[in-house]
Amino acid sequence: MRAIVQDEYGPPHRLTLGEVPVPAPGAEEVLVRVHAAGVDYGVWHLMTGLPLVGRLGFGLRRPRNRVPGMDVAGTVEAVGPHVTAFRPGDEVYGEATGAYAQFALARPGRLARKPAGLSFTEAAAIPTSGVTALRAVGRVTAGDRVMVIGAGGGVGSFATQLAAAGGAHVTAVCSTAKADLVRSLGAQAVIDYTREPLTGTYDLIIDIAGRRPLALLRGLLAERGRLVLVGGEGGGRWFGGLGRLPAAQVISLFSRQHLEPLLSLTRAADLDTLRGHIEAGAVRPAVGRTYALADAPTAIADLAAGNAPGKLVITVDSVEPGSTGDGKDDEDGTETGTPRP
Template sequence: MKAIVQDRYGSADVLRLADIDVPSPGAGQVLVQVRAAGVDPGVWHLMTGLPYVVRLGYGLRRPRDRVRGMDLAGVVTAVGPGVTGLIPGDEVYGTGVGSFAEYTVASAGRLAPKPATLSFEQAAAVPISGQTALAAVRDAARVRPGHRVLVIGAGGGVGSYTVQLARAAGAHVTGLCGPTKLDLVRRLGADEVVDYTHVDLPEHRYDAVIDTAGNRSLSRLRRALTPAGVLVLVGGEAHGGRWLQGFDRQLRALALSPVVGQRLVPLMNKESTENLMALTALIETGQITPVVDRTWPLAGVPDAIRQLKGGHATGKSVITVPLPR
């Protein structure tokens, strides 16, 4: 099968299109014929091996798994032992190991039926970013009707879902984004939209600040909160050195949160069928809509990752995978 592989850590230049064997599903896994795959920041971290702590789980000297990609939408072609509820021919979406390929294996517990209202490309834009936003709004910030919520990076992959989910929860939402994304964030339902090139942070106080951009200090973000507000940190900036990068800010938030009145929450997301089904319900009732920036062919993965790292994507970029010959 065709797949995008890497044999060493590095920039997008280490990625190449190659022919490799089709993987076999193990216990609790399914084999999926990939029709589309989302491009997520996690792909960049695994490609570069940065920060270095990433390598503790994915290979110290070289990537343990050669194929990149996590988000996917496709068709089940085989199931491993112990899998129930999925059969060959089912259209699914979720996360797997190495989705920049014609086939990949995925845990059955991280897949769900593809929403009937979405194309494969739209569905592939949902799993990681949508579940991350769900965890931020529902679980970490615990957004309720009447809350005032500031979403930083509102036009990006996670931010675009965060705006919609906060609005669906009944919040008054302010979206902070770049000038080219203002109209999009308004269409997503933000009550107010602020251009960060003119205003670093609004002067209002918010019940929740959900930061998907990661380039502001904890002290600056805390000043945007009410005395009992919640700061949710999604990811982190790349200014903490090659060992920790943005994770140092997450660690400082954990240490500071118990001694201040505000809750500072480094987001920990877990993909699951249950979370995907919650998103499916919101998709099928029109409360959230995936934002696909553009689609790329499988051979275009390196360019898609370069665009992502440059911060130019609006919503999500998606890789389209042709049917195997």
């Protein structure tokens, strides 16, 4: 099968399009025919091997998984003998291992039914960013004042919508180029951080992949407000942007303000919750750009540059149900169920 392959850590040009065997599902695994895959900062960290502390989990000298990619949307091709939640032909979305390929393996607990009415491309934009935003926003009530820093990106676009759907007054912080997008997602106020300082007082601040000092953010937070720190971009090679997290936890012990580092995992229950919001019309994926599988290195470079609005998605086998995924329908209009490269 065609796949993006990485044999050593480094910049995007180290990624190549190659041929690898179709993986076989284990007893508790699902083989997904990938139609689209999302691009997020987790992929960037796994590609670069930064921060270095992360290599304890994903490989000391080289990536443990040769094929990158996590967010996936596609159809179930085959299931292990212990899997009962899914069967071949089901349309699913969630988290997989090696999503930048024609086929990828996933755990049933990391998959859910694809939201009705969404294309595979739209569905692939949801899992990591949507679940992270869901956890970050938590429970908001009508009238809550919420600031989303990084509102024009993947996590931020979902956080803005979820907070607005909960009745909060949302102030979105983004660049000039993304201002129209965040307004269309429900932000009542926009701060262009390239032109103006952060001002106001908020019950909830969601700082996405930022490095702003905790003292500055606490100055914007209400006395009993909540600050959620998402991701850890930038910073030094060893710990990256994670340096604020221990300090945030210590401050929370002695303050009425709650500072919460957020490292979320994609779970089926959260994907089901997001599907409910999407099918109710309260949330929509903000897909900024799409790329062919061979252009995955460009997609990751664009993400790191921070210029692309919304979520970036790689299309792999863009097919509708009833297609074999290689551009030719079977004679009876159904899938054969046999993986083909």
